[in-house]
Amino acid sequence: MTSARRRVGAAWLVAPVAAGTLAVSADWAARHDPLGATASSAHATQPSSSSRLQRRVQLAASRLQSSQDRVVRLESSVHAQASQLTLLHQDLRAIRTARRTGQPVRLPSGGTAAPAPAATLPPPVAVPPPVSTTTGAS
């Protein structure tokens, strides 16, 4: 082997070692630079805490929205059922009137009904609420 070829071969052996040493040194310098380290550390923790808070806020907002949606749905349902109850109540009154007069009736809810025999129409609520006392004949 000539002397030139020996120098090139030695350079190929030394170069990776030198490059590795340089990289480790640069990394050490970067990690031990007080200013750079502080900025890096703050940068690493601040986004993490903020995003947790944001997630919690988003979750709470989502729950609130969900609850509001449920309230709206319930209100709508109550209104619908109240309307239906009113119609049924009107139907019942109309049927009672028909039962007394013996005439067919056009129900407020839109249907029609033949006069029903008295025995098939029980009172709407047969059981009275509990009472503290009763007034009557004495």
Place this chain on the structure above:
Amino acid sequence: MSTGYRTAARLGFRSMATDVTFHVEHPTPDAAQALEEAREVFARVESACTRFDPDSPLMRANASPGRWHVVPQECADAVREAGRAHLETGGVFDPRVLDALLRLGYDRTLPFARGAVELAGAAGDAAAARPRWRPRTERRGDRHRVHLDGTPIDLGGIGKGLAVRWAWERLRAAGDSVMVDAGGDCMFSGPGPDGDGWHVGVEDPLEGDPPVAVLVLADAGCATSSIRVRRWKVDGRRVHHLIDPRTGESGGEGLLAVTVTHPDTAWAEVWSKTLLLAGPAEIAEVAAIRDLAAVWVEADGTLRLSAAARPLVLWTAADGYL
């Protein structure tokens, strides 16, 4: 003062031919004494105003009604209140119907609760129309005198209403809520046992149970005039104790019962009787003119309400919850 726990004091006894009940919610430490004083009120009113004891102050005055008589304060107050009621109702409330009751045989306590009562009537015709009744009362110190304007009287109905009023006045500070009930002549104060008013059933005059309606009352009295119990046959003829002074006969044909609520129980009693005697054709008009909260049952069992009564009705047998 409320303890925070639900407690109640009750006292029941029999007086004036009816069952009396006092109920006090969250009683104060001196409630027991107030209950006893309220019971004594009933005893005093009964002994002063009964017509079934010939020695009672009322019956001594009835024996010579054209003279002045010294009587207990309860009797004098009852005569004065009956005079006011006679004036206020245009003569429809008239304690002088005693003679008609006697003529129909109702001259003693009768066993109405045990079933049909048949009596022989006394001689005499129905009373003719009378001039206005003008009783007089006088007080000098603790001495009370009455003058019955020449005619014997019956203080039974208004006497019971006044006993309820005076007993309630003894009891109203004895707890958070107070009920005085004398066989359906009642007075209520405070929010009641459940805090939403006192629930009062209006008895079905045809069957008795269940009620035909349930009222919610607070700080009010109520009374019912009904022909369900105090009715009998005299010489084969059906009669009852609610006498129309205009005819001298049992009145209110076509009505079975009338319940009136009023701030004062004695006046609830006066108006329930007056409305029943108005009959089915006029009762609604009289109730409207007087702005009375009234509930009545017609002969076919139909329940009617005055406009002033509607806000007080929680439930009816015909329509359920209103």
